[in-house]
Amino acid sequence: MHQQHCATEGAARRPPGALPPAVRFGPFHRALSEAVDHRGLSLSRLRAHLATRGVSVAESTLSYWQRGLRHPSAARSLGVVRALEAVLGLPSDSLVVLIGPHRAPGDGDRRPSLPELQQSWTETCALLEELSGLPRAEENADLDVVTVVDVLSLDADGRTGEITSTMVVRARRSGADSFLVTHQDEPGSDVTATTVVTVDGCRMGRLRRNAPSAGMVFELLFDRGLAAGETHTFAFTLRLDAAIRATGFQRVVRAPMSAYLLRLRFDAARLPARCLKTIRPREDLEPLLSEPLFCGPGATASAYFEDLGVGIAGVDLIWD
Numbered sequence: 001m002h003q004q005h006c007a008t009e010g011a012a013r014r015p016p017g018a019l020p021p022a023v024r025f026g027p028f029h030r031a032l033s034e035a036v037d038h039r040g041l042s043l044s045r046l047r048a049h050l051a052t053r054g055v056s057v058a059e060s061t062l063s064y065w066q067r068g069l070r071h072p073s074a075a076r077s078l079g080v081v082r083a084l085e086a087v088l089g090l091p092s093d094s095l096v097v098l099i100g101p102h103r104a105p106g107d108g109d110r111r112p113s114l115p116e117l118q119q120s121w122t123e124t125c126a127l128l129e130e131l132s133g134l135p136r137a138e139e140n141a142d143l144d145v146v147t148v149v150d151v152l153s154l155d156a157d158g159r160t161g162e163i164t165s166t167m168v169v170r171a172r173r174s175g176a177d178s179f180l181v182t183h184q185d186e187p188g189s190d191v192t193a194t195t196v197v198t199v200d201g202c203r204m205g206r207l208r209r210n211a212p213s214a215g216m217v218f219e220l221l222f223d224r225g226l227a228a229g230e231t232h233t234f235a236f237t238l239r240l241d242a243a244i245r246a247t248g249f250q251r252v253v254r255a256p257m258s259a260y261l262l263r264l265r266f267d268a269a270r271l272p273a274r275c276l277k278t279i280r281p282r283e284d285l286e287p288l289l290s291e292p293l294f295c296g297p298g299a300t301a302s303a304y305f306e307d308l309g310v311g312i313a314g315v316d317l318i319w320d
Helices: 021-025 028-039 043-052 059-067 075-087 122-132
Strands: 143-154 160-171 178-184 195-200 203-210 215-221 231-239 248-253 257-265 274-280 289-292 300-308 311-318
Touching (some): 021 028, 028 075, 043 075, 059 300, 143 248, 160 178, 178 231, 195 203, 248 257, 257 311, 274 300
Parallel strands (some): 143 257
Antiparallel strands (some): 160 231, 178 215, 195 231, 248 311, 257 300, 274 289
16 A cells, blocks of 8 residues: 655654755655655645745645656746755755756657557557558647546446547647547457447547557547647547456546546446555556545446646556
């Protein structure tokens, strides 16, 4: 079970003037964590101290920074980091210098390609490039994904029968009128039996499948081109013919996302032994975050993520 380390006020401290070693040498997340521990503040108290200085920051953001799940790389975060130095009694710029160089405007336009995040999806990535006609780093480049809600329904055997996704996107420039979706079925599933049903805000375009990899890519068309900065909401449902019990569900996050909600609906007769909320840098690496979820009334479990960076977010399922 993952437990967040969060010292309480009044905890034992180093002698005055003695800086935590990580503040001198980094990395940033370790320096912040040791400095918070040194100061003896809970994150809620730290946030309150920042508020008295006119600095507003979510407690979840501070937690992500402290655990290395996010990095304060945006220019707007500099003021928060400088305020943290003051509240934590650190020398000026001691945390700022650990952030590293900031990206100039335009540097963030390049998005990690799918193989960088999910190395085993080679065949599915080839479908994506084939369908879009673009290099793998450029698909959906005209849109930012702001918020996603995924709802999974699992049957009495623990297999995923249906996935409904509602997405909110924002146009980076005028003219964006479609979105490409990549989906990977469980190994051994018959992806040719998986169907896509558009719910609202979009209609079906082209579709490609790769049976050996159990992967598919499809195009969702909007009714019109979006204006720059305009948001658009659309939803679709995948109906699957899963061959094996689900081991979880993961969503690739390819650019910063404000919020992601994943809800799992189980058959009451077949509940998993454990549900774990996870964040991974890549699918082949151990989770950076692994927190237990409560399976509540109605046999549902929900994982909510805020301020996600590039990586893979989802839920791991452990069955008896």
